[in-house]
Amino acid sequence: xxxxxxxxxxxxxxxxxxxxxxxxxxxxxxxxxxxxxxxxxxxxxxxxxxxxxxxxxxxxxxxxxxxxxxxxxxxxxxxxxxxxxxxxxxxxxxxxxxxxxxxxxxxxxxxxxxxxxxxxxxxxxxxxxxxxxxxxxxxxxxxxxxxxxxxxxxxxxxxxxxxxxxxxxxxxxxxxxxxxxxxxxxxxxxxxxxxx
Amino acid sequence: xxxxxxxxxxxxxxxxxxxxxxxxxxxxxxxxxxxxxxxxxxxxxxxxxxxxxxxxxxxxxxxxxxxxxxxxxxxxxxxxxxxxxxxxxxxxxxxxxxxxxxxxxxxxxxxxxxxxxxxxxxxxxxxxxxxxxxxxxxxxxxxxxxxxxxxxxxxxxxxxxxxxxxxxxxxxxxxxxxxxxxxxxxxxxxxxxxxxxxxxxxxxxxxxxxxxxxxxxxxxxxxxxxxxxxxxxxxxxxxxxxxxxxxxxxxxxxxxxxxxxxxxxxxxxxxxxxxxxxxxxxxxxxxxxxxxxxxxxxxxxxxxxxxxxxxxxxxxxxxxxxxxxx
Numbered sequence: 068x069x070x071x072x073x074x075x076x077x078x079x080x081x082x083x084x085x086x087x088x089x090x091x092x093x094x095x096x097x098x099x100x101x102x103x104x105x106x107x108x109x110x111x112x113x114x115x116x117x118x119x120x121x122x123x124x125x126x127x128x129x130x131x132x133x134x135x136x137x138x139x140x141x142x143x144x145x146x147x148x149x150x151x152x153x154x155x156x157x158x159x160x161x162x163x164x165x166x167x168x169x170x171x172x173x174x175x176x177x178x179x180x181x182x183x184x185x186x187x188x189x190x191x192x193x194x195x196x197x198x199x200x201x202x203x204x205x206x207x208x209x210x211x212x213x214x215x216x217x218x219x220x221x222x223x224x225x226x227x228x229x230x231x232x233x234x235x236x237x238x239x240x241x242x243x244x245x246x247x248x249x250x251x252x253x254x255x256x257x258x259x260x261x262x263x
Numbered sequence: 264x265x266x267x268x269x270x271x272x273x274x275x276x277x278x279x280x281x282x283x284x285x286x287x288x289x290x291x292x293x294x295x296x297x298x299x300x301x302x303x304x305x306x307x308x309x310x311x312x313x314x315x316x317x318x319x320x321x322x323x324x325x326x327x328x329x330x331x332x333x334x335x336x337x338x339x340x341x342x343x344x345x346x347x348x349x350x351x352x353x354x355x356x357x358x359x360x361x362x363x364x365x366x367x368x369x370x371x372x373x374x375x376x377x378x379x380x381x382x383x384x385x386x387x388x389x390x391x392x393x394x395x396x397x398x399x400x401x402x403x404x405x406x407x408x409x410x411x412x413x414x415x416x417x418x419x420x421x422x423x424x425x426x427x428x429x430x431x432x433x434x435x436x437x438x439x440x441x442x443x444x445x446x447x448x449x450x451x452x453x454x455x456x457x458x459x460x461x462x463x464x465x466x467x468x469x470x471x472x473x474x475x476x477x478x479x480x481x482x483x484x485x486x487x488x489x490x491x492x493x494x495x496x497x498x499x500x501x502x503x504x505x506x507x508x509x510x511x512x513x514x515x516x517x518x519x520x521x522x523x524x525x526x527x528x529x530x531x532x533x534x535x536x537x538x539x540x541x542x543x544x545x546x547x548x549x550x551x552x553x554x555x556x557x558x559x560x561x562x563x564x565x566x567x568x569x570x571x572x573x574x575x576x577x578x579x580x581x582x583x584x585x586x587x588x589x
Contacts, residue, residue, distance in 0.1 A: 114302030123300050194296040195495035215279060217297045222280035240279045245271055
């Protein structure tokens with residue numbers, strides 16, 4: 068007789084920051100495979116932070132740029148246990164630089180934005196509407212909501228990546244989601260915007 | 264933060280915090296459409312680490328050997344780069360080869376993970392990304408992209424620098440910075456600064472100002488340009504109008520609805536997009552477009568009479584563009 072399945076344990080894409088420290092130390096010694104594993108763990112967090120600021124078109128290319136910047140500047144990281152928030156800060160700075168470059172007078176130094184995502188359809192349009200609504204909320208809600216709803220990261224994973232307390236992330240997710248629901252209900256009543 | 268937020272139904276807070284908790288339908292309804300926008304599962308190319316300090320002499324010797332080898336290889340096998348261009352820097356392997364059908368031109372192909380910077384006369388610059396493949400014409404004034412992404416910067420002189428993809432040719436203004444990138448739908452030209460005029464088909468053209476992008480189909484035909492931050496509904500509706508313009512089978516009612524959506528969603532800067540839409544729809548649909556253009560860009564209304572715009576009078580169209588566009 069087949070044993071009943073009690074639980075399915077899935078590997079988490081971003082583990083607690085202290086779990087990353089041995090990989091960071093190995094990467095500092097030039098271990099490229101270790102850095103690739105850090106990439107696999109943190110690609111969602113970095114993409115989410117870029118996505119929250121740049122939108123879908125530019126985030127994909129910028130992810131690679133951020134990780135390469137992290138790789139070349141790894142020697143400047145003081146505490147290996149803080150690698151995730153350190154890399155996320157690089158991502159934020161990269162997004163700011165990219166946005167500046169969109170201005171006509173801004174100087175150009177590196178790569179341009181990525182090509183647009185596939186042609187919009189109803190689902191894509193719905194996703195952009197949610198993204199617009201997230202961006203209309205106060206700034207502190209943007210990153211936690213994008214990391215949770217787009218990248219499917221859990222609360223503890225978000226807290227580790229953003230270097231925030233569990234309590235702060237929980238509050239930002241809960242209040243942010245409630246405001247997001249309200250915002251969507253105001254812009255276009257429907258399944259997404261239904262009042263909670 | 265003092266934002267007023269309503270209470271959430273039970274289960275939502277738990278699922279927001281713990282993705283392994285029972286799924287809350289309110290959250291799942293947002294997760295599903297957003298799933299396609301999550302981080303793509305691409306591998307990272309990590310370049311070799313810099314050598315340790317204690318091995319500096321070894322690294323120096325290796326660099327000298329490599330430089331000598333590259334020098335010999337370059338002298339013996341690499342064709343000259345046309346038009347006064349030089350490869351100023353690169354990471355990863357690059358292949359250059361002459362194009363038999365275009366004497367004097369050069370095909371430049373980047374390997375996976377490779378990047379290159381080319382500098383040309385009059386402060387021009389090309390940045391070629393991962394796996395890019397492009398042909399630099401013998402004159403050095405035209406770059407044809409075959410695959411990947413290139414970023415191009417023109418200098419202060421008007422050197423008639425052009426970018427080509429399939430049957431389309433974009434002429435870049437001085438002080439322009441543009442990206443041309445191939446994708447699964449063809450290619451996208453994005454202007455960061457300056458502007459471009461794209462010629463395609465039988466004498467058709469579009470104008471792409473700074474911060475705007477234009478999608479090019481595999482046959483080289485150009486879609487209606489729009490600003491990179493244009494509302495999503497605008498992009499979706501333009502696709503419907505462009506399909507009808509391209510002669511694809513479409514329901515006229517869909518085109519009407521799409522046009523109404525475009526007019527409703529257009530912001531003042533999107534008057535640029537309306538200027539293009541105007542030239543893609545039948546005469547009977549143009550009146551509301553002109554009215555909306557005049558509403559969004561009132562400064563241009565004086566020099567461009569309504570009837571002349573509806574009749575697509577070239578002088579009126581040019582006058583509107585010159586007055587409305589910064």
